[in-house]
Amino acid sequence: MKIGELARRAGVEVQTVRYYERGGLLEAPSRTASGYRTYGEHDLERLNFVRHCRTLDMPLAEIRRLLDLSRQAQVPCEDVDRLVSAHLDRVRAKLAALQSLESQLASLRAQCASGKRVADCGILAELIHAAQGVACVRHTGS
């Protein structure tokens, strides 16, 4: 199949396939006489694998290592485990940061009562005070 069909079946853009090839995530495929890339089912499987890892938010470098590892059947499975664990740790750290962020924004939004003008906006006041290192909102009368 040609690149367009491969891309369509994997649900990615054509450019993305070429980008993955450049980055070594997909092997350079054979070409027709006129230079068109031709792929087989195996290439589709590999692309799907890459995409699935991407939906798990793994960086491309990590996916590349995973692909390398999977080709060496003798390597202890621990190496794979370590890679996934490290990724999981990063995801959990990001999750915690995002949760704190969510609560900050939610409480910020609660500052805004309808009908007010920007001049009296609680959100802006809060943001400005927070930016000045004031722990608690305390209107200084301005």
Add this chain to the structure above:
Amino acid sequence: MKIGELARRAGVEVQTVRYYERGGLLEAPSRTASGYRTYGEHDLERLNFVRHCRTLDMPLAEIRRLLDLSRQAQVPCEDVDRLVSAHLDRVRAKLAALQSLESQLASLRAQCASGKRVADCGILAELIHAAQGVACVRHTGS
């Protein structure tokens, strides 16, 4: 004060200050005869405001809009609220995605028993099967 002091007091890199100026987040400051930027306390406050919004993960374009709004005291506060609410929605969506990601990775990692070789690695098997659209892990012997 010069750019180095401003940056130090706001806890950012000097390049970041210049980057914000180019992006219109900070006003172009006055210059000394030799071309050095000179800032006042007001500039520091504004930079702190920007940084605080950044710790809330707001994109620079949004911070710029917020700064614009805050200069127009007549604008209804709702506009600010809408902006923050939209951001909160995005953060919550990201949070949900990350939570699902976390559980996927955690269950993935549970596939790996120690002492195995990559040839029998549960993680890789799972990733490959998942990539092929198989809902449940089912080792085909291979």
Add this chain to the structure above:
DNA sequence: AGAAACCTTGTACCCGCTATAGGGTCAATC
């Protein structure tokens, strides 16, 4: 034969910085 749909390479763009190169300026010290 001509149009539409595909393919090719190469390049530039997005975000929010960060880093580097290649200079100029300023204050202190020898």
Add this chain to the structure above:
DNA sequence: GATTGACCCTATAGCGGGTACAAGGTTTCT
């Protein structure tokens, strides 16, 4: 007064993970 070192300037390129062009070649359909 010359040098050192810390600071400042502009311009440019890089990161990751793509996306979007431009400018052309090929294939397929009518």
